[in-house]
Amino acid sequence: MTRPSLEKGNNMQQARKPDPVDVVIVGMGASGGTAAKVLCEAGLKVVGLDRGPWLRPKEHFSGDEIKFLNRTYLWSDPRVNPRTVRMDEGETAVPTPFSMTPQMVGGGTVHWAGWLPRPRPSDFMMRTLHGDIDGASLADWPVSYDDLEPYLSKVEWAFGCAGLDGADKYEPYRSTPYPCPPLPPTRAGKRFYEACEKLGINAMPIPQALVTQPYRGRTPSNWTSFWNGYGDPTGMRSSTLTTFVPEALATGNLDLRAECYVREVTVGPDGRATGVVYIDALGREVEQEANLVVLGLGAVESARLMLLSTSRYFPDGLANSSGQVGRNATFHEYLFAVGLFDDEQPLYGFPGNYISGGSFQFYETDYDRGHIGGALIGASHVGQPVNWNFPGRPQWGSASKDADRDFYNHAMKVGHTLHDMPVESNRVDLDPEVKDAWGLPAARITHKAHPNDVRLAKWQVDKNVEILEAAGAWKTIPVYLERGRASGNTCHQHGTVRMGTDPATTVLNKWCQAHDVGNLYVLDGSSFPTATGVNPTLTIMANAWRCADYIVNTHAKGREARSTSGRPVQTLTRTSGGQRVDIDG
Amino acid sequence: MTSMADWPVVLPPAGLADARLFFTDHEWDTIDAATARILPTDHEPGAREAHVVRFIDRYLSGVEYVYAAADGSGFLQMDGKLADAWRARIADLGAIYRQGVRDLDAIALGQFGADFVALGEDEQDVVLERLSGAPKPGPVTRVDSDGNPTIQVYAFDDGLDFFELLVSHTRQGFYGDPIYGGNHDRVGWEVIGFPGPESLKATIDGTYSVREYYVQEFDWRDLIPHLRGEAGS
Numbered sequence: 001m002t003r004p005s006l007e008k009g010n011n012m013q014q015a016r017k018p019d020p021v022d023v024v025i026v027g028m029g030a031s032g033g034t035a036a037k038v039l040c041e042a043g044l045k046v047v048g049l050d051r052g053p054w055l056r057p058k059e060h061f062s063g064d065e066i067k068f069l070n071r072t073y074l075w076s077d078p079r080v081n082p083r084t085v086r087m088d089e090g091e092t093a094v095p096t097p098f099s100m101t102p103q104m105v106g107g108g109t110v111h112w113a114g115w116l117p118r119p120r121p122s123d124f125m126m127r128t129l130h131g132d133i134d135g136a137s138l139a140d141w142p143v144s145y146d147d148l149e150p151y152l153s154k155v156e157w158a159f160g161c162a163g164l165d166g167a168d169k170y171e172p173y174r175s176t177p178y179p180c181p182p183l184p185p186t187r188a189g190k191r192f193y194e195a196c197e198k199l200g201i202n203a204m205p206i207p208q209a210l211v212t213q214p215y216r217g218r219t220p221s222n223w224t225s226f227w228n229g230y231g232d233p234t235g236m237r238s239s240t241l242t243t244f245v246p247e248a249l250a251t252g253n254l255d256l257r258a259e260c261y262v263r264e265v266t267v268g269p270d271g272r273a274t275g276v277v278y279i280d281a282l283g284r285e286v287e288q289e290a291n292l293v294v295l296g297l298g299a300v301e302s303a304r305l306m307l308l309s310t311s312r313y314f315p316d317g318l319a320n321s322s323g324q325v326g327r328n329a330t331f332h333e334y335l336f337a338v339g340l341f342d343d344e345q346p347l348y349g350f351p352g353n354y355i356s357g358g359s360f361q362f363y364e365t366d367y368d369r370g371h372i373g374g375a376l377i378g379a380s381h382v383g384q385p386v387n388w389n390f391p392g393r394p395q396w397g398s399a400s401k402d403a404d405r406d407f408y409n410h411a412m413k414v415g416h417t418l419h420d421m422p423v424e425s426n427r428v429d430l431d432p433e434v435k436d437a438w439g440l441p442a443a444r445i446t447h448k449a450h451p452n453d454v455r456l457a458k459w460q461v462d463k464n465v466e467i468l469e470a471a472g473a474w475k476t477i478p479v480y481l482e483r484g485r486a487s488g489n490t491c492h493q494h495g496t497v498r499m500g501t502d503p504a505t506t507v508l509n510k511w512c513q514a515h516d517v518g519n520l521y522v523l524d525g526s527s528f529p530t531a532t533g534v535n536p537t538l539t540i541m542a543n544a545w546r547c548a549d550y551i552v553n554t555h556a557k558g559r560e561a562r563s564t565s566g567r568p569v570q571t572l573t574r575t576s577g578g579q580r581v582d583i584d585g
Numbered sequence: 586m587t588s589m590a591d592w593p594v595v596l597p598p599a600g601l602a603d604a605r606l607f608f609t610d611h612e613w614d615t616i617d618a619a620t621a622r623i624l625p626t627d628h629e630p631g632a633r634e635a636h637v638v639r640f641i642d643r644y645l646s647g648v649e650y651v652y653a654a655a656d657g658s659g660f661l662q663m664d665g666k667l668a669d670a671w672r673a674r675i676a677d678l679g680a681i682y683r684q685g686v687r688d689l690d691a692i693a694l695g696q697f698g699a700d701f702v703a704l705g706e707d708e709q710d711v712v713l714e715r716l717s718g719a720p721k722p723g724p725v726t727r728v729d730s731d732g733n734p735t736i737q738v739y740a741f742d743d744g745l746d747f748f749e750l751l752v753s754h755t756r757q758g759f760y761g762d763p764i765y766g767g768n769h770d771r772v773g774w775e776v777i778g779f780p781g782p783e784s785l786k787a788t789i790d791g792t793y794s795v796r797e798y799y800v801q802e803f804d805w806r807d808l809i810p811h812l813r814g815e816a817g818s
Contacts, residue, residue: 053589060590062655063788066761070742070753071651078743079670097741169811184799185808193808202811223794224782233655233789259588281588281665333735340725350779351798357808385760385779391733394722395752396623396713401631401776403725404760408777437666475727482734489737 015284021045021255022556024276024290026262026305029107030537031523031544032296033240033248034155038548040253044556047255047288048248049278051297052076052104054258057242061231065384068230074111075229076100080437083300087448087485093431098445098488099331101298105258106241108298108491108537113228113354114209114237115535116161117376118152121145121172122364123532129365130372136421136450137328139529142501142510143546145172151542151549159541160211160218160238167204170360180212188347188412189356192379195471196359206358206378209238209537216243228354228383237353240541260286261438265293265318265520267311273318273520279438292519292551296544299329299493299526303428304443306497306522319514324507325497326429328422329447330531332492335457335481336415337464338382338389339473346409349382356380362463363533371455375416375533377464382411389413391477412471414464417490418457418481419533421450428496449484457481492536494528512547513555523547587664594659595649602639602766606646607679613638614702615686616751622709623755630772632755640758640767645679648672653764657785678742678750685747692716717748 023039025032028050036048055061067073081103084093101108122129124141132138153176155161163178182205185193196203211218222234235242248254259281266287268274275289295302303326309318317325341347358378365372382388388408394400431444458480465476500506503515512527514520523544525536532539553559587593598604605613620632620641632638643650648671652661663671689701692712697704701712710721742750758767760774764785768774774781780795787793806812 055590058789060655061789062657062785063782063793064653064655064657064762064764064785066757066765067652070757070761072741073652077667077670078741079674080666097737097743164805164809164812167805167809167812182805184801185803186799190800190803190808197808197810202809204809204811205805221791223796224788225795225798226788234791258590281586283586335735346778348798351795385774385777385781386757391736392729394725395717396755397710397721398625398627399722399724401624401627404777405629407725408779437670475725478732479735480732482732485734487735487737489735 015280015286018047018286018288020275020289020291021047022290023047023292023294023551024049024288025294025296026276027107027295027297027301027524028105028240028245028256029296029298029524030109030240030540032294033106033109033244034541034544035294035296035523035548036248036254037244038545039552040248040251042552043253044552045253046248047257047290049260049262049276049288050103050105050258051261052102052259054105054256055110055231055241057231057233057235061233063224063226063230065226065386068111069384069387074102074104074231076103082434082436082442084431084434084442084444085488086444086446088425089446093444093446095434096488099300099491099493101491101493103301105245105256106239109209109239110231110241111229112209112491112537113380115355115378116156116207116209116538117358117534118172118207119145119148119532119534119539120360120363123530123534126530133372133421133452135423136452137424138422139498139500141529142499148539148542148546149173149175151546152538154545155538155541156207159209159243160215161207162205162210162212163207164205168360169202170363178207180215183208183210183212183353186348186352186356186381188381189352189379191347191412191471192357192414192467195467196357198470199467201359201361201467203357203359206355206376208353208355210236210353211238222353225351225353225381226384227352228380262305263308263438263440265295265305265309267309267313267318267517271313271517273517292521292555295520295522296524298524299496300428300443300445302522302524302526303496304430307430308440314516319507319516319520321516322504322507324505326427327424328495328498328529329426329428329445329493330420330422330495330528331447331486331488332417332420332490332531332536333457333481333486333488334415334417334490335461335479336389336413337461337468337476337478338391338411338413339468339471340407340475340477341410341472342474343410343472347412349388349408349411350384352381354380362460369459371452371459373419373452373456373533375419375456375460377414377416377460377467379412379414382413391479412468414467416460416464417492417533417535418453420453420531422495422530423448423450445488447486449481449486454481454484492525492531494525494531494536497522497526498529499527500529511550512543521547521551589665589667592661592663594654595662596659605642607642608638608645611702612683612686613642615689615700616641616682618702618709619689619713619751620755620758622706622713623752624759629776632759634769635759635767635772636769637755637758637767640761640765641682641754643766644754645675645682647675650765651675653762653785655785656789657764674743681747681750685751688716688747713748
């Protein structure tokens with residue numbers, strides 16, 4: 001492993017070209033960290049690049065609300081990494097901090113609350129179940145829940161997950177129990193369970209990426225409640241920064257280079273990827289050659305990098321012969337309702353590790369509701385004093401002070417992330433005007449919610465309100481998806497580089513290998529044909545593990561069958577052991 | 586360039602607590618008075634007692650006090666593109682505040698014939714109503730308009746106007762960690778009943794815990810009927 005040697009930074013000459021490696025991974029977050037672990041443990045030589053810093057939890061994280069929630073210490077800075085957003089092609093996109101997933105080693109698993117629910121079998125077959133929906137581009141996944149199930153278990157056990165066996169009445173098949181029991185409920189969580197029982201709703205602790213007992217060298221030791229949006233200094237939370245990345249480093253096979261900004265995936269005269277070009281922490285341009293390129297930047301930035309990587313072979317962007325790169329983007333807008341209570345006994349607004357109980361009872365489609373899809377309902381705490389969730393709070397004056405004083409410890413929140421429909425015109429492309437701090441075009445997001453999204457959100461938020469009322473709320477405050485305009489308030493990104501069987505309509509095959517470029521894999525959420533109704537990280541990590549296994553066991557060993565298009569797919573040229581051996585596909 | 590992981594910690598200079606770093610005396614007094622109307626003093630302390638104006642003044646003074654060190658021992662000395670971005674952001678915010686004080690005075694002079702800071706509280710409220718373009722908010726009522734549009738969960742300062750910044754920064758200076766110059770003597774936390782940490786360090790080393798606020802005695806079978814195997818549960 002190397003950290004950039006910053007003391008030598010006075011002369012800005014070209015850096016010496018590093019030796020070629022087996023695999024270069026771009027983006028060391030949920031998917032990149034998982035891939036690094038699997039590939040390095042299998043003996044492949046890997047260079048891991050991340051645009052952001054490599055922070056040290058005990059040294060850099062603490063319960064500082066201003067720093068983490070208001071001054072965006074982890075959240076990607078919109079002045080460095082701007083995004084622009086518009087609702088349709090007739091508008092000029094304006095700079096908007098939309099889905100600003102942290103760009104750093106560990107990625108979105110550093111600041112997250114750790115929602116780790118499993119997807120459901122129906123998530124993988126939306127088109128089979130519902131056919132074609134007007135204005136949407138529903139598609140089945142080329143893999144099923146059963147294909148992914150062993151990897152869901154692997155991630156839960158290797159990463160650390162708390163859950164309660166047998167509590168979810170709607171749970172699909174599990175090959176393993178949960179490795180850790182759940183956290184104790186908070187008072188607000190208990191109120192949620194009681195309300196659900198009253199309404200006949202099956203509630204359960206939402207599976208969460210943390211440890212609640214000594215586990216793999218970690219201890220449950222963060223009881224500060226500075227949780228959602230904060231880095232965890234203790235290692236109680238499961239993050240690739242503190243689990244899979246160190247495990248990959250421990251093999252000796254990972255060379256992790258932080259603050260290295262990849263601006264292009266390079267393509268050789270044969271149309272294969274040859275590696276990447278990046279700008280290192282000292283501002284030097286470096287070319288890293290590799291036999292295989294893995295992208296894991298998140299669905300917005302992976303699509304952007306592919307569109308930036310134009311070449312003679314791929315004038316419209318890398319592996320984009322289908323014209324589908326960037327399209328069918330989905331973003332899981334977070335919608336919710338807050339309940340204010342007037343009980344004498346406080347519920348307390350702050351304690352807990354954000355997530356309390358939840359329910360899958362309204363997850364599957366019920367056509368009587370007037371829409372398809374459903375949601376995982378989740379109860380959560382309202383947060384710390386500055387930013388606690390109280391939409392429509394009186395902004396100033398004694399009413400504002402009273403609102404905080406009367407209700408901060410008498411509030412709870414129930415919400416869901418929206419299972420939004422894929423729409424071909426909802427996309428990521430390159431902004432023609434706005435550039436990032438490196439002078440490259442910003443990602444431009446064109447997004448307008450599908451009518452099904454608006455109806456689904458309305459029904460679910462009204463169900464959130466009903467639960468809060470059953471819990472005894474004095475007042476409920478719903479937050480709807482109005483006028484089809486999403487704010488981009490989650491880090492969930494999917495669908496811009498879809499996987500599927502048809503190279504004309506999808507970018508990746510079922511192993512998340514590009515149809516056009518046999519040595520390019522995209523392992524983040526961008527491969528998702530549909531968004532699923534659950535927080536995506538577990539599915540992203542399990543899928544990355546599955547595909548990395550394929551790289552190790554099939555691709556790297558030259559066992560790969562011919563690609564679906566009938567062209568032979570080039571396989572990995574191993575550089576390990578000092579000799580290059582071409583293995584034909 | 587120093588990597589973000591290695592930004593040095595700079596100890597706070599002597600006298601920081603009493604220093605006026607950005608505002609002129611008139612600007613200081615005006616912002617102090619305005620924040621005192623955003624979160625007023627009543628039978629409990631308000632923005633003025635929390636030293637919210639000091640919080641804002643320190644924030645606007647440059648990039649030296651944007652991020653406290655994780656353990657609160659000092660402040661991070663930023664470098665690179667993030668420091669450039671913050672310098673530009675702080676410069677923009679400073680200009681908005683400077684103009685905002687002029688606007689408060691212009692409205693005050695036009696309507697009441699004196700600077701904002703010289704007005705009585707009710708008159709100051711009228712000026713803030715003019716500035717915000719909306720009536721002063723009334724108390725929380727049980728039933729109000731139906732529904733709110735979805736918004737960002739985290740607050741960014743970019744794109745906010747002066748009044749929005751004033752409201753946002755007053756909250757931050759009242760309820761944020763005292764390391765940033767506001768929430769003096771933790772008065773903000775006391776007002777709303779938040780048992781905040783003694784120090785940032787206490788949130789790292791395990792000495793700060795709110796575990797007693799979790800439910801202590803419980804049985805999942807009581808909370809989840811399905812675990813009891815009940816029909817229809």
